[in-house]
Amino acid sequence: MMLFKNVHFGPTQTQKNVHPDGTIEFELLAPLEEYPVKLTEKLRYWAMEKPESVFIARRNEDGIWVKLTYAETLQKVERIAQYLLNLELSEEKTLVILSENSLEHALLALAAVHIGIPYSPISPPYSLVSDDSGKLRHTLQLMTPGLIFAQNGRIYAKALELAEALFSEATFVTADGGKGVDFAQMLSIEPTSQVEEAFEKVNADTVAKVLFTSGSTGLPKGVINTQRMWCANLQQITQAFPFLKTEPPVFIDWLPWNHTFGGNHNFGLALYNGGTLYIDDGKPTPQGIETTVQNLREISPTAYFNVPKGFEMLIPYFDREPQLRETFFKKLQILFYAGASLAQPVWNRWEELAVENTGEIVPIITGLGCTESGPSAMFANWGGSFSGLLGVPVAGMKVKLVPDGDKLEARYKAPNVTPGYWRNPEVTAKSFDEEGYYKTGDAVKFLDENNPDKGLIFDGRIAEDFKLSTGTWVNVGVLKAKVLTAGSPIVQDVVLTGLDKEYVGAILFLNVEACRVHAGLESETSHEKVFTHFKVINYLDEMLVQLENQATGSASRVAKYIVALEPPSIDLGEITDKGSLNQRAVLKYRANLVEKLYGL
Structure with missing residues (x-):
């Protein structure tokens, strides 16, 4: 049996209280420790304690x-x-x-x-x-x-x-x-x-920044981030991962600072714990990934953050470069992903890479949160996690699980939760319940009802789920994760269809580079020819058979698919500024594809 790397994680013992109306209160037993009133107290502290230590770095035009x-x-x-x-x-x-x-x-x-x-x-x-x-x-x-x-x-x-x-x-x-x-x-x-x-x-209530989030409909909303919110969350994260303060962290990171993951979490953690942040000008695109790899050939991070697509695109480089692997895993304590589900084959390969290089499994970590929680609300901060496991609340976070049909919606109350939306009192009022809990719209459930310490697992988005004409509910989040796992790396994203229809359909957005490689096509080949190549279609047909074999009923079976030949539009709101698909907008503006799926 392979051992996990011995990483210093914070406590995970929880308390769960079930009320007669079915509402559940869930929180960590360990208290939230003291944290600064304002973020730049940390900048002044480290400038005095370790003035010559590098805080932040970026390559110039000469590299x-x-x-x-x-x-x-x-x-x-x-x-x-x-x-x-x-x-x-x-x-x-x-x-x-x-x-x-x-x-x-x-x-x-x-x-x-x-x-x-x-x-x-x-x-x-x-x-x-x-x-x-x-x-x-x-x-x-x-x-x-x-x-x-x-x-x-x-x-x-x-x-x-x-x-x-x-x-x-x-x-x-x-x-x-x-x-x-x-x-x-x-x-x-x-x-x-x-x-x-x-x-x-x-003071703690002073507005530090406003982060815009696209939401599911309409124009971006400005999430107020106070000093309290940011500082409290950095303390919560550090308590979940105490190794961050034991040894000053080293990050090499591309995640954009206009997002809470890159700007609050990663940038903030480096400053909070006296670490060093190397700005990676790459990103998980065919052009940008080369820049990221070049940086990883030089920098040995103590923790590495990325989105699932980024981890997937790095694998071929790690497969063929022993020196890259050695440099990367030299000081690494954890791999951390967020933004979407990490396909299990990608997860498995990263564990294998760690074992091949170090003899141990480096823990792969994720959790749950949102821009409104600054971002972190819970973590699965232990070895042996799996895709979809969200973990337990961070210290000081009160999670209320509220029944909604046959699901439980997660709601948050904590010092790291936003007081509301910038200059938008109407939306602010609608976003909190009568007890002051922020309504996330995320559905969760316990991995083990009898042992809450094992944490929560993702159960989709309340607003995304729909009923088939048979009256059967489709859990979009769970089924979407299965499609992405079965379709990796060809399928980049998917929107599920079937509201009031007899069966579930899928609009597939494909990874053009992965399709080209699979089909053996030149880079100049048009997207349409790549996406309709017989080898790509055969791959997708086989994916559908694989999903059929896993299905347990109509709600977990994808009966048909159609490939979207045009990329999602940011102007139409089909793709958020975070790069994720807006299911509602895609269904609205791709109604012709939905009609084709159902022969209308």
Whole structure:
């Protein structure tokens, strides 16, 4: 029997109380320990305790790592903070960041947090991918910015032009060329006593940032992230993974800071625990994965975070490069994924890679959370987990499980839960129940009813499930996970159909590169020819047979599939800024595919 790596995890003993109405209260027995009032207390602490240690680094155009120590970071943050104070930024004149992760992005964000100016990192696709700029316009109008930053003014020229048309009085700052103030100008400002005075006024309820989340319908909602919310969650995560404070963490990470996973969780954990964050300019795309691999050839992380697609795309490189494996696993304590289910074949291969290189299984960790919980609400923080296991609540998190039909909806109350949505009191009021619990819409159930310490497992989204014409409920989350596991790596995503129909159908979105490799086609081959190649179709037909053999009834059987030849549209809301599919929007705008599935 293969052993798991001996990793220092936090306690997992829980308390479960069942009420007569079927409502269940579920929480960790271990209390939440003390945490800072404001995030940059940690920056000041580490700048004093280990001034020469590297906090953050990014490669320059020549491929050389540019590194900022904790002392250097604090010095620059205080200079930028003075510049922001000179502009008289406030909750009415906020700071907006339009571009990707960078050293300048980090410094500007920390400066705003340091002196209590709300900032919002806006999803780059709103500026660079969208055709109508509708989401960018909406988020800018909600934030009423007094300063707007873009890393490269030329790349973001169109977005900056729109921003200037909306907010002509705002200050525009760029770092790598383009119109507006050069970022270096902010660093030339000498900080005054105003910076310290502003820092002292920041309290736990001060808004640190606003993170926009697409939701299932409509325009993005701005989730308020207070200082309390961010600091409490970083303490909760650290208690779940105490090894983070025993040895300063080293992360190499691409996850975007406009998302709670990359910006709150990963960036925050590095700062909170005096670690080092190497910015990875790659991503899980055919072009970006090469950059990620090059970075992983040099950096040995203590924990590695990615989305399931990223882990899947890395496997071929790890299969053929022994030195890459050796460097990667040298200090690694855990692998951590979020954003979607990790297909079991991908999970299994990563465990095998760890064993082949270290003789031990490196624990693969996930949990449950959302932007509104900053992000972490629960973790399966132990070895021997599996895809779909969410674990137990973090310290200080009260989880209420509320019956909804034959399911249980998870609701949260804790210091890491948002107070609401930015300038949207109506949606805020609808998002909390009468006891102040945030209504997640996530369905969960206990792995073992008699032993709650074994944790919760994902049971789909309440709003996504539907009934067949037979009256049978289809658990979309569970069935979707089965399709993705059976279809990996060809099937990238899936939307299930069948509301009031006789059977379940599937609209498949395929991974074009995986399809090309499988079919032995050249890179110039069109998407349509790739997706309709007989080898790809045969693969999908075999997948359907595999799913049929696993099915236990009509609700767990996919009877037909159809391939979506066009990628999902961000403007139509078919794909969120997180890259996940919006089932409702896809069904609305691909009604013709649904009709074909059912011969209408």
